[in-house]
Every structure is written in structure tokens, then in C-alpha cells.
Amino acid sequence: MSGRGGGHKIGPNTGRRYHATLDAGNTGFKRRQWSEAEEEVLGTNTDRVIATELLRTEPEVKTRREELGIPRFAHEPRRWTLEEERLLGTASDYVIARRRPGP
Numbered sequence: 001m002s003g004r005g006g007g008h009k010i011g012p013n014t015g016r017r018y019h020a021t022l023d024a025g026n027t028g029f030k031r032r033q034w035s036e037a038e039e040e041v042l043g044t045n046t047d048r049v050i051a052t053e054l055l056r057t058e059p060e061v062k063t064r065r066e067e068l069g070i071p072r073f074a075h076e077p078r079r080w081t082l083e084e085e086r087l088l089g090t091a092s093d094y095v096i097a098r099r100r101p102g103p
Contacts, residue, residue, distance in 0.1 A: 043070040
């Protein structure tokens with residue numbers, strides 16, 4: 001078809017060839033090798049944060065971390081002290097949270 005709004009005619013093999021390429025794992029570009037420095041960072045923060053820092057995709061980071069047998073990052077929040085708990089109800093949650101140190 002031709003003309004505006006008429007769409008484009010797609011040949012019968014175009015879609016098949018594209019999907020066959022994807023299924024074969026040939027994405028058309030080379031993946032960057034992992035450096036030792038990059039691998040040392042795996043598991044020290046969330047995969048999303050590390051991916052951003054290393055300029056890689058989150059699935060790339062997750063796959064490599066799992067290949068190396070590195071467990072995912074598990075953040076343990078700091079516990080409230082008895083003194084901090086006693087502050088609850090004395091001011092708004094926002095004010096109390098701003099007084100509390102740490103993340």
C-alpha cells in the first residue's frame with residue numbers, strides 16, 4: 001500500500017526472519033565483557049542501583065551476579081532505640097523522622 005495513512009505492506013518473511021534472529025540469541029551487538037572491578041561491586045547494592053552505576057541493564061547485572069553465585073543485596077534497616085520509640089506520638093511522624101539519624 002502507499003500514501004498517507006494507508007500503512008506499509010510487510011513482506012511475508014520479514015517478521016519470521018526477525019523472530020528467528022532473536023530466538024537464536026543473535027541480537028546484532030556484542031556484550032561488553034565484565035571487569036574484575038565490576039564483578040566486585042555485584043551484591044553490594046540492589047541490581048538496579050549497580051546497573052545504573054555500571055551503565056549496564058538490570059537483567060545483565062542480575063544474570064552475572066547469579067552466574068557468580070553472589071546473593072542479592074539484603075538491606076537491613078537500623079533498629080529504633082528505646083529513646084526514639086518514646087518520641088512517637090510527641091510530634092508528627094515527619095518531625096520525628098527528621099530527628100532520627102541514618103537512612
